[in-house]
Amino acid sequence: MISPEQFLSSVFWARELPEDERERARRGIMLRILEPGTYFIHRGDRIDNWIGVVSGLLRLGSITTSGKAVTYAGLPPSCWFGEGSLLKDEPRQYDVLALRRTQVALLNRSTFFWLFENSVAFDRLLVRLINERLGQFIAQVEHDRTLDSTGKVARSLASLFNPVISPFVGSHIDISQEEIGLLAGVSRPVANRILQELEKAGLLRNESGGVTILDLEKLRGYGE
DNA sequence: CCATTAACATCTA
DNA sequence: TAGATGTTAATGG
Incomplete structure (x- = not known):
């Protein structure tokens, strides 16, 4: 489990939750270190955490049938991802690779869903993030073409x-x-x-x- | 023209 | 010394 100090300093949304929900969230989080060059998630994996980058850098991408690596996004510190696979209960569509030694925070599935069902603050956070990411990906397509x-x-x-x-x-x-x-x-x-x-x-x-x-x-x- | 790949030299953690 | 950076030559849409 993560300490209250570490929780506040490494999880950017901690302060957005009221005290009781914040404590519930804190108890559902584990930290893990990924060594450089290791795959954290493979395409097709089922995941049961919402994942946040604490330090380091991850790469979201996949390998084409011809074997070429394609990058879709860099996941820098304080970026949280994987809510799509949790909410839709479907396998991951993309690979996630650690480019550097990277520390991740893992919010377990049951806590994620408890917050999703019970916390207005958490739901607002999710909508905000998903909305922003949608805008970012549309902009990326525009940029690629123009x-x-x-x-x-x-x-x-x-x-x-x-x-x-x-x-x-x-x-x-x-x-x-x-x-x-x-x-x-x-x-x-x-x-x-x-x-x-x-x-x-x-x-x-x-x-x-x-x-x-x-x-x-x-x-x-x-x-x- | 502007980009890519491959190759090589140089820098630096 | 391995990985990153800076450059160039050959090649292609």
């Missing part, structure tokens, strides 16, 4: 720092340029060139194995 490579990289980076979905993420993420390329749908050399351009424009700072965002608003609006 923006040039620079716009794609800028927008996919910005989506990692979405304040509704990942309010605790801060301004820095440990992520390689290769992974940024996979997220944006461009090759590594292109990702490398664009990241240097964006750095010159003062929108971000490149570090080895990570980026720090300096101007999220400009990144998010890139290409308009």
Whole structure:
């Protein structure tokens, strides 16, 4: 079980629940460490937790029939996911891989459903997250079809720092340029060139194995 | 033109 | 020293 202090500091929605529901939620959470390169979930798995990233980075994606890895989203710290598979009671549609050493919080199924049935605050949280994610995925399709490579990289980076979905993420993420390329749908050399351009424009700072965002608003609006 | 892959050199944790 | 970054050459839609 997770300590009250750790609960408040690592689960962004803890303070949104009234005291009794918050305590119920806390008792339903376990922490787990994932080593880099390990698959946490395989396509087809049944899961029985709602999952939150505490630290590190996960990649949501799948492998095509031809064996190519496709990335659909990066899951940064304070991002919670898996509610779809729980609510629909269906197997996971996608793989989830740890890109870094990653700590996850697991809210067990029965607590998830107790909150779903009994907590207005929890339901509002779920609606807010699902709504935001829907908007994000629609925007991603739009960007794929309308923006040039620079716009794609800028927008996919910005989506990692979405304040509704990942309010605790801060301004820095440990992520390689290769992974940024996979997220944006461009090759590594292109990702490398664009990241240097964006750095010159003062929108971000490149570090080895990570980026720090300096101007999220400009990144998010890139290409308009 | 602009992107991709493959290859190689250089940097850095 | 392994993984990440920076670059270039060849190739293709």
